[in-house]
Amino acid sequence: MRYTISYVSTINSSLSKSEVKMLMDFVKDRNSILGVTGILIHTEGNFFQVLEGEQELVKSLFKKIKIDDRHHSIIKMLDTTTDSTSFSQYHSSFTVVSERDGQNELRQFLKKEKENNPGHFKSISYLTKKIMNIL
Template identity: 60%
Template sequence: MRYIISYVSTVNPDLSNTDIAKLMDHVNVHNNTIGLTGILIYSEGNFFQVLEGEEEIVKRMFERIKKDSRHYNIIKMLDKEMNDHSFSEYHSSFTVISDHYSQTELQEFLNKEKDYNPEHYKSILYLTQKFMKLL
């Protein structure tokens, strides 16, 4: 069984754009290496992240994330088991996702949430739209 956690957070104002770009590169490589799928988006001083994978790996990663001083005000949106993955790999983006394939995967994730998680769908859609400015 796969697992998903998603959250939003406020970026530490001491981080520079270079720091954030380096973080995005590191997260993308690291998460793909350990078998996590999902997305990390940075926009206007906030992070939005979706982590999918084996339950133990996702929960362990989220515990590390909560202790990371590069952000604060973490608000967890989803924390549940899931039947199938929404993302084929891990993506990270500085400001917006520009790749059409990544946008398609994000839209498919939102469509699944609308069907399987209707109580949180509107909040997730709202936050995604704020980050993406594309949907």
């Protein structure tokens, strides 16, 4: 059984653009090595992230994320088991997901959430549309 956690947060204003870029690259590389799929988007002072993977691993990563001082005001959007993943790999991006596959996977994630978690879908959809401006 796979597990999914998604959240939105506010970036610490003391972080430079280069520090954010280094973080985005590190997260993408580290999650890929760990076998975690999902997405991390940065735009206008906010992060939006979806983590998918083995339950204990995803929960452990989220514990670390919650105490990371590079962001604050974390709002967990989704915390649930799932039968399948929405993302084939881990993507990280500034403002938009540049690869077509990444955009399609994000759309599939939203479609799945609309069907399986309609209570959360409205909030998640609103945030991703605001952040991505592609849907």
